[in-house]
Amino acid sequence: MYHYNEFDRRFVTARSASFRDQVARRLDGSLSEDEFRPLRLMNGVYLLLHGYMMRIAIPYGTLSSRQMLGLADVSERFDKGYVHFTTRQNIQLHWPKLTEVPDILDALAEFDMHAIQASGSCIRSVTADHFAGAAADEDQDPRPTAELIRQWSSGHDEFAFLPRKFKLAVSGAVHDRAVTKAHDIGIRLVRDAAGNPGYEISVGGGLGRTPMIARVIRDYLAKPDLLPYLEAILQVYNQIGRRDNKFKARIKITVHETGIKELQAMVEARFLQQRARFDGMDQQVLAEIERSFALPDLAEKPLDAFQTAMAENGAFRSFIDTNTHAHKHPEHLIVSVSLKSHGATPGDASAAQMRLLAQLAARYGHDELRVSHEQNIILPHVHKADLPAVYGALYQAGLATANIGLISDIIACPGMDYCDLATARSIPVAQAIATQFDELKLEHDIGPLKIKISGCINACGHHHVGHIGILGLEKAGVESYQITLGGDGTEDAAIGQRVGPGFAADQILGAIETLVSTYLTLRLARDETFISCFRRLGIAPFKQALYPSKEQNRAA
Amino acid sequence: MTKAAFASNGFLVVSAQDLIRGDVVYLGPDRHWTRHLPDAQLFDRNDPEAAAQVERLALDQSAVIAASLVEVFLSQGIPRPWHFREVFRATGPSNRFLGKQADQRQQEPEHVPL
Incomplete structure (x- = not known):
């Protein structure tokens, strides 16, 4: 993986020193709250319901063991001994003191981390496929591109005050695991007819209050043209993106109002100018970055212990079947560690769990960890021979829940339990669904099913792209939950359709049970997944099941 | 709990967040900040002084920020917000026993059931 050079280190250390000075000036009254707020947001510090929240960037979700250990220490020294992994592959501390944030930034800098690009109307921390560099279905590793984007966008003066936040995601595999189509810019590594990478x-x-699937603006861009092309898009957006209305300021609205063809013409014209300004230095940097992302040296080992465990241990077999993914190297697997044990808060990990994950990565996983946007932790390179030991250690720590991709592997934003913007809770809804289906022992029978829950219209919980999406709203002073069906965040990206009127907090679990039992009744065979069944039948039978009376159907 | 309870038996409380800790505070009768809603000064819902305090705090953010009014009603003599968002602010998250509910000095409002 990429390791900081002297320039990177000076950059984050200088930022930390500036923020220490800014906090001191806020406390002595030299800076007003209005002046200080954008400065704290530039360092990932928000004010939420119970206090400050600090979001720490994990560019493209990649962590070393040392960084995971460092984060565990930070969570104990400055917070309450746990962190929350977010749907943008970052982490959040929910209880820091403002006066300690500069110390946190200093601590992070010691292991090459920071909170830059975690907030504000800038290019946000770039995300990528969490199986990058390991997945069997991958053609090109997205991490070098993501790292190039990180270096180009960090502190990019021209794009420090965009109309609104700007998110990029990169994927290089057949399957889109980075939800690229729900980003301001989605980048897929592809090849032209001659096989040249681009x-x-x-x-x-974007999701939020106006969900939209991204449109292709360039179906093939040669590799050296990436940064000038991105600059061209950003420059056009910076110029014509709407600053008059916050709710219309994202580039999705610019695309919608301008039209993709006209926008494309503007971007192409700008691109020709920008390209002339690039002298090839970025490609030299990229070549250097690519060397640091070489596949680790994957040794061959005897597989007897793995085969024995598969034959004799049903729980181990279930874990392998559910929580591992095919690796480029046939003797290795990608292991997804679920942070969704039934009833737990999706995405939360204690310092002790983080330390164990760091140790396992160091001992069995070539020192690499990934954070998935689905709020789980990935060990990308584990030899099958080591899996019995890895599984045993995870099991002891309560981290061996075999539910990846199943109904209890729910994305949930922090919701009203923490978030200032939330209109309802997300976490307890996820906990209730996971607990109920675990008790019913049904989730393996139900099969792949993605439930995603947001506690407000801003959609941090990606509910629009959930097979079942749940949106928490307030209705007449109580929590109310709206259901969407048929969303998809993969290469078949689709925005879910609203099924009807919302459900009260004490009805939402029953509604989900109704949807699932309807699916189980209607599916053609066990291998017809929920989303396939929905695509075949449409929303009608699910709507009928949820709102059996005609009157309710009319109201929908 | 509904707004009707506030309408019939309602008071206003001045709330804000501590500049350094960020946690929720309430204006007490002695004009000091308290971290506990039961210790807050109750303003009559028609008393202009409550809104005047919030306006004053918008101009002076040296110790607290994000000042706002909270609508409460009395339940067995204890002020309770009618809106569930304010119950969260007065109590803490419902998924972890952290925040004000973990401070046993005072009885906080009962949490919102799912």
Whole structure:
């Protein structure tokens, strides 16, 4: 993986020193709250319901063991001994004191981390496929591109005050695990007819109050043209993106209002100017970055212990079947460690759990960890021979829940339990669903099913792209939950359709049970997944099941 | 709990967040900040002084920020917000026993059931 050079280190240390000074000036009254707020947001510090929240960037979700250990220490020294992994592959501390944030930034800098690009109307921390560099279905590793984007976008003066936040995601595999189509710019590594590597660029995707699937603006862009092309998009957006209305300021609205063709013409014209300004230095940097992302040296080992465990230990077999993914190297597997044990808060990990994950990565996983946007932790390179030991250690720590991709592997934003913007809770809804289906022992029978829950219209919980999406709203002073069906965040990206009127907090679990039992009744065979069944039948039978009376159907 | 309870038996409380800790505070009768809603000064819901305090705090953010009014009603003599968002602010998250509910000095409002 990429390791900081002297320039990177000076950059984050200088930022930390500036923020220490800014906090001191806020406390002595030299800076007003209005002046200080954008400065704290530039360092990932928000004010939420119970206090400050600090979001720490994990560019493209990649962590070393040392960084995971460092984060565990930070969570104990400065917070309450746990962290929350977010749907943008970052982490959040929910209880820091403002006066300690500069110390946290200093501590983070010691292991090459920071909170830059974690907030504000700038290019946010770039995300990528969490199986990058390991997945069997991958053609090109997205991490070098993501790292190039990180270096280019960090502190990019021209794009420090965009109309609104700007998110990029990169994927290089057949399957899109990075939800690229729901990003301001989605980048897929592709090849032209001659096999030359390049990029497909999509623009204008996003969730929130106006969900939109990104449109392809360039179906093939040669590799050296990436940064000038991105600059061209950003420059056009910076110029014509709407600053008059916060709710219309994202580039998805620009694409919608301008039209993709006209926007494309503007971007292409700008691109020709920008390209002339690039002298090839970025490609030299990229070549250097690519060397640091070489596949680790994957040794061969005897597989007897793995085969024995598979034959004799049903729980181990279930874990392998559910929580591992095919690796480029046939003797290795990608292990997803679920942070969704039934009833737990999705995405939360204690310092002790983080330390164990760091130790396992160091001992069995070539020192690499990934954070998935689905709020789980990935060990990307584990030899099958080591899996019995890895599984045993995870099991002891309560981290061996075999539910990846199943109904209890729910994305949930922090919701009203923590978030200032939330209109309802997300976490307890996820906990209730996971607990109930675990008690019913049904989730393996139900099969792949993605439930995603947001506690407000801003959609941090990606509910629009959940097979079942749940949106928490307030209705007449109580929590109310709206259901969408048929969303998809993969290469078949789709926005879910609203099924009807919302459900009260004490009804939402029953509604989900109704949807699942309807699916189980209607599926053609066990291998017809929920989303396939929905695509075949449409929303009608699910709507009928949820709202059996005609009157309710009319109201929907 | 509904707004009707506030309408019939309602008071206003001045709330804000501590500049350094960020946690929720309430204006007490002695004009000091308290971390506990039961210790807050109750303003009559028609008393302009409550809104005047919030306006004053918008101009002076040296110790607290994000000042706002909280609508409460009395339940067995204890002020309770009618809106569930304010119950969360007065109590803490419902998924972890952290925040004000973990401070046993005072009885905080009962949490919101799912």
